[in-house]
Amino acid sequence: MDLLPWVLTALLTLLAILLITPFYSLVSTGNKRILNKKLPPLAAGGWPIMGHLRLLSGPELPHIILSNMADEYGPILSIRLGVHNALIVSSWEIAKECFTTNDLIFCDRPRTAVIQHMSYNFAMFGLGKYGPYWRELRKISTQKLLSNRKIEMLEHLYVTEIRALMRSLYNSCVDNSDGKVLEMRKVFGELSLNVMVRVVAGDVESENEEVGGNEKWHEVMTEFLRAMGVLTVPDVLPYLKWLDCFGGTNRAKKTGKEMDRLLQGWLKEHKKHSRTCERDGSFMAEMMRVADGVAREFPDYDADTITKATCQTMMLGGSGTVAVTLTWILCFLLNNQHSLQRAQEELDKHIGKERLVKESDIEKLVYIKAIIKETLRLQPPGFLAEHKEVNVRGKHFELLPFGAGRRICLGISFSLRLTELALANLLHGFDIEKLSDEIVDMTSSFGATTMKATPLEVRLKPRLPPNLYA
Known part of the structure; x- marks a missing residue:
């Protein structure tokens, strides 16, 4: 088997991570200075670049993992999925606020690559x-x-x-x-x-x-x-x-x-x-x-x-x-x-x-x-x-x-x-x-x-x- 393509891919990936990590750390530090201190707690265990993806990729189902996080951090928390921040709500009282008072904020849908290719470019x-x-x-x-x-x-x-x-x-x-x-x-x-x-x-x-x-x-x-x-x-x-x-x-x-x-x-x-x-x-x-x-x-x-x-x-x-x-x-x-x-x-x-x-x-x-x-x-x-x-x-x-x-x-x-x-x-x-x-x-x-x-x-x-x- 020709291993050259795999070696090149690994080297390019490592290079990308090395270049991106300092930039990410700089931006993250800057954001921490200006973000409102009343934001929901960020769950521990996130990695640079990947965030909490590794925690959601194990054998346990994601909604069970998130429920366990809510038991530890409370009814509202946040996690990072790569470059995206995600809000996790585990309380019907807060869900009510999301779907009534703040409904307009939460009524959109993420535009993922998978959905784009399966929905006629979001025509669904x-x-x-x-x-x-x-x-x-x-x-x-x-x-x-x-x-x-x-x-x-x-x-x-x-x-x-x-x-x-x-x-x-x-x-x-x-x-x-x-x-x-x-x-x-x-x-x-x-x-x-x-x-x-x-x-x-x-x-x-x-x-x-x-x-x-x-x-x-x-x-x-x-x-x-x-x-x-x-x-x-x-x-x-x-x-x-x-x-x-x-x-x-x-x-x-x-x-x-x-x-x-x-x-x-x-x-x-x-x-x-x-x-x-x-x-x-x-x-x-x-x-x-x-x-x-x-x-x-x-x-x-x-x-x-x-x-x-x-x-x-x-x-x-x-x-x-x-x-x-x-x-x-x-x-x-x-x-x-x-x-x-x-x-x-x-x-x-x-x-x-x-x-x-x-x-x-x-x-x-x-x-x-x-x-x-x-x-x-x-x-x-x-x-x-x-x-x-x-x-x-x-x-x-x-x-x-x-x-x-x-x-x-x-x-x-x-x-x-x-x-x-x-x-x-x-x-x-x-x-x-x-x-x-x-x-x-x-x-x-x-x-x-x-x-x-x-x-x-x-x-x-x-x-x-x-x-x-x-």
């Missing part, structure tokens, strides 16, 4: 900076997809997909008297993805062989969410951007290109079958009608880019989070069998065993709604009613699973409806068992969402009459 409004473009696309997305009226119009789509899932799960169980073993992360991922494909793309996706089907979508979106949680060298040390030694930027470019290929396939089909797409009311068709006007107002992006970027935002926001939430709910229930039993008793009481759960039944399922809320708290399991007065919609700052302030998640109502109906139907339609007496592994992985790191395998057995699954 959910990942872009706060401003007129963000406000316009947020307004359009609310009107065309996420208003209460539009969600009610889309009810038949997610009801159809949930019914199809119930039928598929039942058929998988029929030939196995001991119950079918299934990996539920995959099951929930397919459900949420199928729903969002129909909502965003309508029915044209099945005609398009170029996009590779839902399995390819799931693969690309999983990589997208993983990459969003990664800091690359250019993000934290811009002057060493040529030293992207772990290839994070290149992986982001590849993921962005693959995502664009899939979205371009949908867009091509919508243009080819424009009349059919207009009738099916897909979100992409709605965006195509207004994108030209948006492009004229914001010429940094053309109409096709705006359409694809906004559809990409909806796909990522709608599919990944629902699947992750359902997975964690089932983990908690399997580790708390009394809660699982009580949930099924509530379903039997209000629904019976002669029909499936409908959307109109959900308001009566108080305990199941409490289970979802408690899971969203990401607290140790124990689905009690002491938090019943706290909602998850960004008004109570003790519980912010969907964020708060100007940047609060647009899809709260849609996500909760899909989660509630899917969970209720699953618990009503099947007895769910662990494969062993061991506690379900609760290890999580780090990314844009905190996903379960290991598979969730369970055994299902139908608990309703066969005709209800048909």
Whole structure:
């Protein structure tokens, strides 16, 4: 192997550090003289140049590390990520100040190299900076997809997909008297993805062989969410951007290109079958009608880019989070069998065993709604009613699973409806068992969402009459 390139890289890196360190020390010393002494405490353990990056790169998850720091330094502290200072808040009282009094200060988003390459140069409004473009696309997305009226119009789509899932799960169980073993992360991922494909793309996706089907979508979106949680060298040390030694930027470019290929396939089909797409009311068709006007107002992006970027935002926001939430709910229930039993008793009481759960039944399922809320708290399991007065919609700052302030998640109502109906139907339609007496592994992985790191395998057995699954 030719070692010369590696030696040269090492020497150049060392030279850069030697040149930058004195400059950094000078600037840092100067800043200390002029900075307000009331700034939050800076956590110890930071290195020159790198700051606290080494502390966040160990085996423990970053949010656990930051929580431990908060225990030591208090509810508000600061760390350094390369050249950037980061504020860490670990108190709902301070979070309330951030999202109310100081909301305008905190409503922007960092412009990282990874996001740039995967978001059409920040055309995805959910990942872009706060401003007129963000406000316009947020307004359009609310009107065309996420208003209460539009969600009610889309009810038949997610009801159809949930019914199809119930039928598929039942058929998988029929030939196995001991119950079918299934990996539920995959099951929930397919459900949420199928729903969002129909909502965003309508029915044209099945005609398009170029996009590779839902399995390819799931693969690309999983990589997208993983990459969003990664800091690359250019993000934290811009002057060493040529030293992207772990290839994070290149992986982001590849993921962005693959995502664009899939979205371009949908867009091509919508243009080819424009009349059919207009009738099916897909979100992409709605965006195509207004994108030209948006492009004229914001010429940094053309109409096709705006359409694809906004559809990409909806796909990522709608599919990944629902699947992750359902997975964690089932983990908690399997580790708390009394809660699982009580949930099924509530379903039997209000629904019976002669029909499936409908959307109109959900308001009566108080305990199941409490289970979802408690899971969203990401607290140790124990689905009690002491938090019943706290909602998850960004008004109570003790519980912010969907964020708060100007940047609060647009899809709260849609996500909760899909989660509630899917969970209720699953618990009503099947007895769910662990494969062993061991506690379900609760290890999580780090990314844009905190996903379960290991598979969730369970055994299902139908608990309703066969005709209800048909």
